Amino acid sequence: MISFNNDYGQTAHPAVIEAVIKAQGETFPGYGEDEACDAAAQRIRSLCGAPGCQVHFLPGGTQANLTLIASVLRPHQGVLCADTGHIASHETGAIEATGHKVLTLPHQDGKITPAQIQDFVARHRADDTREHMPQPGLVYLSNTTEFGTVYTAPELNALSACCRQLNLPLYLDGARLGYALAAADGQLSFSDIARCCDAFTIGGTKQGLLYGEALVITNPALQKDFRYHIKQRGGLLGKGFLMGLQFKALLQDGLYLSLAQSATTQALRIRHAFTAQGIPLFCDSPSNQQFPILTAGQMASLANAFIFARMMPLDDNRWLARFCTSWATLPQEVDQLLKAIQKLDSIKA
């Protein structure tokens, strides 16, 4: 079986593993206060053109999200987010468990717009009973989104301007940031993200590391005491140096973006194969996740040789499926999938 199930199903890129192996026999200070974490953080500051930003390494994406969000919000505040956003749909109420409601806005292809944020906040502020509801205190986006779509630089500029005008910090969940940057094909950079957002993550788990996310806090007002917050949320790893070693290797010589680019190239081959067969895609994803709409027969045929996600049944007896490429996907694996997609011609039901 060839897996297109997700982008975190393999160990790590050899350069990352090698960096960990090379450290065999060395002794490191604990809790991320080591030279590898310092060097990786410095590399991130320089990639982002943000010398004053704080960089923290946390083991998981959910943990990074809840730690940042709970640290920013006051007790009566909630976080605005697309109704399909990861914190709203796939984190088991982790944000709510910190005491803060996720305030959802209807998505368009996984995204939200400045007009929606403006409208929500204006209605809240004009409501005589507003003190009976959570106050919007932060905006959450992810890039790529849950549907693999990508916020472009102009879209992020507009969202950032809107949030600043409303005095709301903007947080971008970058569990798949590399895939977003690769899909944007040079039109979006780490420094655009750092300029537009008050805080964001650079994903490692889905981008070639064993595990780990880098949380970057650009807004000095959000930086105070942040390591206390990480520790209280269980994210301050004794062996934090392992994330420093891994990120340092992944961010060397353009490896992060070149791995993401390779995944994107392979995903676009898959997308073209589905459209060439007249099989519709749920949305126009330019990144490593593709969402074809398949009949039960088509799904069963592909499931003979490939692992992929059955996202949900649709009203007309068809299914929304997800094919996900990763930094590790081989062109030969995609060749085999393309052959199988070409054979779907005969299966309509």
Ligand SMILES: Cc1ncc(COP(=O)(O)O)c(C=O)c1O
């Ligand atoms: C956009 C996004 N954010 C956060 C997460 C959560 O990451 P973790 O599973 O490491 O908690 C995921 C994982 O699927 C994700 O896709």
